[in-house]
Amino acid sequence: MTSDTVNRPRRVKTRMRPAQRRTAVKTWANTAAIAVVALVFTFPFIWMFFTALKPEDEVFSSSPTFIGSEVRWQNFSDAWTLVPFGRFIFNGFFVSILGALLSIIVAVLSAYAFSRLRFKFRDRLFLLYVLTLVLPQEVLVVPLFIMMNKLGLVDTYAALIVPFAFTAFGTFLMRQFFLTIPLEYEEAALIDGASRFRTLWSVLLPQLTAPLSVLAVFSFIGYYNSYLWPLIVINSQDLATVPLGLSMFTGERGTQWSLMMAAATLAVIPSLIIVALLQRQLIKGVALGGFGGR
Amino acid sequence: MAISTSPGVIASSEAVAPAADQPAVRIPTPAGKKKKGDGLVALAYLAPGFTGFVFFIVVPLIGSLVISLFEWPLFGSPTFIGFANYEKLFGDPTFYTVLLNTVIFAFVYTAVNLALALGVSLWLTTKLKFSGFWRVIFFLPAITPMVANALIWRLMLSQDGLLNSLLGTFGIEGASWLSDSRFALLAVITMSVWQSFGYNVIVLSAGLGGIPKEILEASRVDGTSAWNRLRFIILPMISPSLFFTMTMTMIGAFQVFVQPQILTQGGPGESTNTFVLYLYRNGFVFDKLGYASALAWILFIVVMLITALQFAGQKKWVNYDK
Numbered sequence: 001m002t003s004d005t006v007n008r009p010r011r012v013k014t015r016m017r018p019a020q021r022r023t024a025v026k027t028w029a030n031t032a033a034i035a036v037v038a039l040v041f042t043f044p045f046i047w048m049f050f051t052a053l054k055p056e057d058e059v060f061s062s063s064p065t066f067i068g069s070e071v072r073w074q075n076f077s078d079a080w081t082l083v084p085f086g087r088f089i090f091n092g093f094f095v096s097i098l099g100a101l102l103s104i105i106v107a108v109l110s111a112y113a114f115s116r117l118r119f120k121f122r123d124r125l126f127l128l129y130v131l132t133l134v135l136p137q138e139v140l141v142v143p144l145f146i147m148m149n150k151l152g153l154v155d156t157y158a159a160l161i162v163p164f165a166f167t168a169f170g171t172f173l174m175r176q177f178f179l180t181i182p183l184e185y186e187e188a189a190l191i192d193g194a195s196r197f198r199t200l201w202s203v204l205l206p207q208l209t210a211p212l213s214v215l216a217v218f219s220f221i222g223y224y225n226s227y228l229w230p231l232i233v234i235n236s237q238d239l240a241t242v243p244l245g246l247s248m249f250t251g252e253r254g255t256q257w258s259l260m261m262a263a264a265t266l267a268v269i270p271s272l273i274i275v276a277l278l279q280r281q282l283i284k285g286v287a288l289g290g291f292g293g294r
Numbered sequence: 295m296a297i298s299t300s301p302g303v304i305a306s307s308e309a310v311a312p313a314a315d316q317p318a319v320r321i322p323t324p325a326g327k328k329k330k331g332d333g334l335v336a337l338a339y340l341a342p343g344f345t346g347f348v349f350f351i352v353v354p355l356i357g358s359l360v361i362s363l364f365e366w367p368l369f370g371s372p373t374f375i376g377f378a379n380y381e382k383l384f385g386d387p388t389f390y391t392v393l394l395n396t397v398i399f400a401f402v403y404t405a406v407n408l409a410l411a412l413g414v415s416l417w418l419t420t421k422l423k424f425s426g427f428w429r430v431i432f433f434l435p436a437i438t439p440m441v442a443n444a445l446i447w448r449l450m451l452s453q454d455g456l457l458n459s460l461l462g463t464f465g466i467e468g469a470s471w472l473s474d475s476r477f478a479l480l481a482v483i484t485m486s487v488w489q490s491f492g493y494n495v496i497v498l499s500a501g502l503g504g505i506p507k508e509i510l511e512a513s514r515v516d517g518t519s520a521w522n523r524l525r526f527i528i529l530p531m532i533s534p535s536l537f538f539t540m541t542m543t544m545i546g547a548f549q550v551f552v553q554p555q556i557l558t559q560g561g562p563g564e565s566t567n568t569f570v571l572y573l574y575r576n577g578f579v580f581d582k583l584g585y586a587s588a589l590a591w592i593l594f595i596v597v598m599l600i601t602a603l604q605f606a607g608q609k610k611w612v613n614y615d616k
Binding site: 023026027028030031034035038041042044045047048051059060061063064105106107109110112113114117118119120122125129132134135136137138139140141142143144145146147149162163164165166167168171196221224225227228231232242243244246247250257260261264267268271272274275279282283286287 | 332333335336337339340342343344346347349350351353354355357358361366368417418420421422423424428429430431432433434435437438439440441442443445446447449450452454455456459460463488493496497499500541545548549551552556570573574577578583586587590591593594597598601
């Protein structure tokens, strides 16, 4: 904005300059103010990182410093080997990717039925789906656990992935977007003899990559951060996801804060990468639905 | 259920072009399906999602009610005891404590969360460099695992943690924030607000972005004060977003579990024990799945009631006509 105005004819420039400069100064002062607030806001993460690099006996100090007497990068490798942290991250990604995939398949197929097909009780059934959007999932964990137990699925990946892939959120979100696409596109394809599935796959879905990515990101994060359900249904360390693994760490090395913060840093990094790469989808998703990410 | 008993009732022509009554738009269904209509097709598309919906949402919801009528240990056989779990619950002092804690948490957390989110999202509409970047910054803790977030706060708020040593340099003796019943719930609320208000910043920013620039310009030209602009133009225009964030934040607040579990383990005493934490402990620590299910149904009813109240109250302040 400023470079534009600088290049304008001289007459305009001299007349506008003082007012503009005042605005520019104000803008930068305002920006500096919010930068300070943002720094305070993110300070817990900064403190986590610096604590992770300290020797254990310097974590608590009456005159705290960022850097201790030495910078112990080996805290990270210690945390990585003390508990199978690589395994937790693998489990987290495995469960979250499969869970997100399953959620998307379910949501797309159901949303197609709710927006493009006619059948008895369609709207009443959809209303039932919508009502469950406000259902606290904690209400369901006891019966779900008993079901998993009866099916012999306690302490399996399936128990982590399957039960939460059917929430109405995905169906609701995708249906909203299906409704925005004019029917003419599909009619042409269907008249040409394409099957419904073909139409859905090659006509509808290519137009819906934005909401699909929103749904993918939010399902992924929901699975990746979930804690209560893994805590209930997983017993063995080998199947623990990241939050559960972190809390197991608390149990095993309750007092080793430097290692714990190293582990927390390792747990937080994938999320930060996701935010950095996919912020557009995240922002869009929250602004649209706001239900996401439990 | 309903779908499987009555497939093919409605002709397929209505499917793709519900509004048109001209037979010309009749879409040929794929070969071999002939006149079966949408019922069967719909069944095929709906089956995976609907099966899961019934199996993992509807059945557990009803199952929860059934289980609450039993004495149900993790291992061993359940015994039917009628409403005894509910009777016990209403005579259980801890039940009232966790209910009160959760209600206090929910209201204070929601109020502070919305106030901060509104303040920051309004700030982000002022002249700023990199406003998109700041918006993402405030959103970060909402994406990082809550267990990690809570552990960091536990470290900072511990007796000889960072907060107290900082206070110490100013000559103030800090409290044991997490193990003093006067402060523990406050600490849990503070951490929770830090963690999630950025989420609402984004929802409200979207609402604020939807206000037509001309309206704000016009009011500025008319010499309306900033306060009046907020009070009479901006707030009414984003009231649907405010209502939405308020309702969803409140529902989320009643489900609080991770923060007290990691920060304080519900203590000291029961001072930060919450509804879901108590539910979890009864079910999976004390081996009382029936009692936990009774708690779950009370939680369900409370959340539905509060949500219904909010929907009833919205007529008074939410403005949907643009």
